[in-house]
Amino acid sequence: MxxxxxxxxxxxxFKKVFSVVILLSSVVGAVMNSYAVWTLGVSTGGSxxxxxxxxxxxxxxxxxxxxxxxxxxxxxxMLMGIYSCFFIYDFMILLLWWIFSALFMVSGKAQAMGxxxxxxxxxxxxxxxxxxxxxxxxxxxxxxxxxxxxTCRIAMMSDIHLGVFVGEKHIQNIxxxxxxxxxxxxxxxxxxxxxxxxxxxxxxxxxxxxxxxxKIKAKKGVFAVLGNHDPKADNKKFAxxxxxxxIQLLHNQAIQxxxxxxxxxxxxxxxxxxxxxxxAKELNxxxxxxxxxxxxxxxxxxxxxxxxxxxxxxxxxxxxxxVTYFTKLANGKHYFYGHxxxxxxxxxxxxxxxxFQLPVRIGTSNEIxxxxxx
Numbered sequence: 001m002x003x004x005x006x007x008x009x010x011x012x013x014f015k016k017v018f019s020v021v022i023l024l025s026s027v028v029g030a031v032m033n034s035y036a037v038w039t040l041g042v043s044t045g046g047s048x049x050x051x052x053x054x055x056x057x058x059x060x061x062x063x064x065x066x067x068x069x070x071x072x073x074x075x076x077x078m079l080m081g082i083y084s085c086f087f088i089y090d091f092m093i094l095l096l097w098w099i100f101s102a103l104f105m106v107s108g109k110a111q112a113m114g115x116x117x118x119x120x121x122x123x124x125x126x127x128x129x130x131x132x133x134x135x136x137x138x139x140x141x142x143x144x145x146x147x148x149x150x151t152c153r154i155a156m157m158s159d160i161h162l163g164v165f166v167g168e169k170h171i172q173n174i175x176x177x178x179x180x181x182x183x184x185x186x187x188x189x190x191x192x193x194x195x196x197x198x199x200x201x202x203x204x205x206x207x208x209x210x211x212x213x214x215k216i217k218a219k220k221g222v223f224a225v226l227g228n229h230d231p232k233a234d235n236k237k238f239a240x241x242x243x244x245x246x247i248q249l250l251h252n253q254a255i256q257x258x259x260x261x262x263x264x265x266x267x268x269x270x271x272x273x274x275x276x277x278x279x280a281k282e283l284n285x286x287x288x289x290x291x292x293x294x295x296x297x298x299x300x301x302x303x304x305x306x307x308x309x310x311x312x313x314x315x316x317x318x319x320x321x322x323v324t325y326f327t328k329l330a331n332g333k334h335y336f337y338g339h340x341x342x343x344x345x346x347x348x349x350x351x352x353x354x355x356f357q358l359p360v361r362i363g364t365s366n367e368i369x370x371x372x373x374x
Contacts, residue, residue: 022084023058026059026087028094029058030055034054035115037112040112085358085359093122097111097118133165133361134169134173136366139370140372142374145374147260147373150259153184153371153372155181155183155186156348157189158190158227158314158353159191159313159351159353160174160193161352164194168205168212178368183218184218184219185218185220186218188223189293190230191313192247200241214245216246222248223247223248224247225250226249227314228314230267233251250264252264252273259287260290261289261290262290263289265298268297269295275301290311299347303345310346310347311350315335316351316356317364320364337351348371351364
């Protein structure tokens, strides 16, 4: 991450803050909803039950990883992801309502009814975010690279995060979207799967997903680099999966594709990451250079090297509000999302074609990036 705030988040402080927010959300929800039902005439015992349900759900959300390691139930993890997101929005909305009630002296049954209405609003927001996460849009850029009269259409994607939340239906949607573009080249800029889930243990599912990826049609092929959530390059199961999917991994490698060179760097979190200087030995200096680098933190080095185009992902554009704001603050506005130009170097940062941790997209979209280079 490219800012002082980003350096702080790299120290796992974000996870701690997220845990505190979930805990606060469950406590605030428990107190305000218990008080609301008590105000409307429900017994003290009934009010306490409402509060206990909120607290138990909050604790289970905090222990999501431990619970899923034991149970490995996809539907349960999906449910836990959804209500974790509900807690976040319920907390924000109820906190604003509490401040509003205090300022304008709203109390009694009016305040209690407001709590229930806002609970429903939080449910609606999360439900819409869940449905939106199943959709994929196109984002189009035209980039002049000096291909001497030739053109190339690149379908770019990143951050698929194949695993608990992203399965065969989503991959089929991705493949269909890509093929409609009739691209010359397809690139995947890291985080193809989540190494922390158990999808690599399911040969049957992997086989079906490989069959789907094999349906991608691109004259120049499909290339990928590793992200911070992918297994290591020497993971045999992952390597076999990529081969079966007709995806060529560029692990600190560069190749020439007719009118330009394509260089792939392994993720910045990997100790064996090559420098741009070392990759330059494999490049034809007379041709434009396109660099695939999962984390946009690598863009400045590519700019210094003189790359013509850098393609990155990683940020998810924050995935959902208000994380969108903090992600932009952490990465800096030039390394957050979209198209930027640094001298002769163009950079495109994608919001990703999938989603991670929580199965929602709120204020952002999954995308396939349609790049026309000339």
